[in-house]
Amino acid sequence: MTGKTPRPFDPDFERIVAESPSLRRDWAWNHQPGRHDGVHTFEGKLVWYTQPDHPHAGGGAHEQSFADFLRDGPWVSDVPKEILDEIREVVRQIVSLLSRPP
Numbered sequence: 789m790t791g792k793t794p795r796p797f798d799p800d801f802e803r804i805v806a807e808s809p810s811l812r813r814d815w816a817w818n819h820q821p822g823r824h825d826g827v828h829t830f831e832g833k834l835v836w837y838t839q840p841d842h843p844h845a846g847g848g849a850h851e852q853s854f855a856d857f858l859r860d861g862p863w864v865s866d867v868p869k870e871i872l873d874e875i876r877e878v879v880r881q882i883v884s885l886l887s888r889p890p
Contacts, residue, residue: 798832801886805829811878811882811885812830813874813875814826814829814830815827815871815874817866817867817868817871818866822841823838827864827867829879831851834857834879835849836849836851836852836863837849854879854882854883857875857876858876858879858880862875
């Protein structure tokens with residue numbers, strides 16, 4: 789998933805990441821032979837995924853809104869604390885910027 793340019797989904801989200809590109813983030817952890825887990829903000833929401841290293845193998849993904857994440861926490865339970873802290877900070881910044889008028 790890293791390196792792909794996603795298509796825009798939410799014009800307000802696209803506006804804020806154009807102003808603050810560091811909010812378009814991708815985190816990865818649980819690196820094992822043949823796969824890793826991760827989450828990204830590329831689509832105006834969190835997308836939690838398992839990415840196989842083999843290009844022809846399938847992976848899985850789950851979408852979670854920023855509001856749901858702040859209210860309920862991460863959709864997965866094995867996120868390292870340091871990464872979870874970073875995700876929480878980025879999501880708070882995104883939500884704050886989305887709440888401002890354009």
